[in-house]
Amino acid sequence: MPQKRLSVVVTRRLPEAVETRLSELFDVTLREDDTPMTRAQLAEAMAEADVLVPTITDQIDAGLIGQAGERLKLIANYGAGIDHIDVETARRRGILVSNTPGVMTDDTADMVMALMLGVTRRIQEGLLVMQAGEWQGWAPTAFLGTRLGGKRLGILGMGRIGQAVAKRAQAFGMQIHYHNRRRLRPEIEDSLEATWWESLDQMVARMDVISVNCPHTPSTFHLLNARRLRLLKPSAVIVNTSRGEVIDESALTRMLKAGEIAGAGLDVYQHGIKGNPDLVNMPNVVMLPHMGSATIEGRIEMGEKVLLNVKTFADGHRPPDQVLPAML
Template sequence: MTEKPVLWLPRRVSDATVERACRDYEVILNDDDTPGTPDEIIAMSAKVDAMMPCHSEHFSADVVSRLDPRLKIVANHSVGVDHCDLQALAAKGIVVTNTPDVLSDATAELAMLLMLGAARHAVRGDRLMRTGAWDSWSPSFMVGKQVTGARLGIVGMGRVGRAFAEKARGFDMDIHYFNRTRLSPYQELGATYHESIESLLPVADFLSLHCPATSDTTNLINAERMAAMRDGAILVNTARGALVDEDALLQAIKSEKLAAAGLDCFKTEPGGNPKFADHENIFMLPHIGSATTKTRDAMGFRALDNLDAFFAGKKPRDLL
């Protein structure tokens, strides 16, 4: 009887994923559900044939250089792979996959929540209700920014960006976007293409980020680009915290250059930026863009599909 490959799950994934994984693999679970440290990753590489990490496990060049030859594949339970040094892993002969497609709608839904919440003073309103401080009303009370009919700028028209655009059309938003390449008319659906982010910024009432974190996109939205945005615009980020210069964002909020921001990701995770908490017009969530039961099951199954293909001697669908 052929022995099952040994798989390490460093984080607690969905019950359905664990059940399927245990059926087809010898699984090592991390019952504490704490991020795998570099030392743990290195030690575990001598015990397993495969790993299914999340973005909380970091495969730096140093970590990869110390991995045991037994480890053959890193099947990420995420779309983003900025936690992996892909060049170092490739040089080591370790296959890397991710889980695209399946979380686009869930993340786009959260971007819509952040956009609406930031525009309509959700943080302040919730505080007033929970503390019993709502004791008056007037026509000037809690006046926010209307989403319907506004111009939406999208940076990055990949799967999530397109899913967000589709949902925004339900609010009759005028879609503008910047992408490395222009979409086909079929995918564009009437959206206005901008060849540079600089031409997009001045026209967007709302700016939503949906591009990956790379060396080229670190601090993509910096002080200079915030200055180029429309006065009173709102910034939404459900992609990666590295895209935004957080000091510049704080200054733009304090100066009222930006009316608000909706953020699901931060430079420091977990934890976020404690300075943001002083501003009720920064609506924050703890990086939960894909956190629905349906999506987490789909992510786990997509990662397992990649593992199944690899160990069957086939090319994984999401090979990077």
């Protein structure tokens, strides 16, 4: 008698190739439109499915996990970040959690450099002038920005993405500095020509550009708080492609408006899609709609990771990308 296929619920539209493969392997329920599920819809899915495939837009908290049915044994997250999932509560309920690490490293690092250039070279201001048909011709003092070569880059979080940013910044001639929970091995430090700072306060006070590349955890919430932001040089630029909660967005906004920080490139926001409205029209701020991993190749690779995790689980083994509370 053939084995019954796992019931899998996918909470958002995924690339067609990924959805097709999921449908071939499992009894899958796909979204018809690309809107987030409501809390009630998530609860219904978790009550009936064997596997839930959520994304960062789904808040899988203790309350929802408490309503999960006995069948739910795996939450196979489509994405690397898992701060929207209560992993500890899931573990206590006997529900495994997996993610998709590593596949968006290069894409996100590319976006870090794009935001750096966007802010320091005033690309957004130039675009707006051209789109409005207001350009009056070249002038020696128009749109003067600053070059990246020779500048000090302080990387907050030197994991896969942080190291990929460092490699790219090296090619631009930047000096690499970093703060991390653990110091890198000497051979990695040497290859990146990177300087480790044990004190985050001392590092941020001396940098020209800060790149936030650490995950959001209880210990990193508002790691760049108002006090720490005030340590930055007035000429400094902040780029955040990680999680909005790492920066006190209200304090950052106030300082940008006051000219106490030169600029910011933001792909993530403290309150999800609701970035501080005061940031929107600032000429020294480049804002993007969480596009760091938005490449066709990256999104398909994320789907392949999900497929591997679910298929491995279906075969009776632990998913290769299982997330444990101790890892957070």
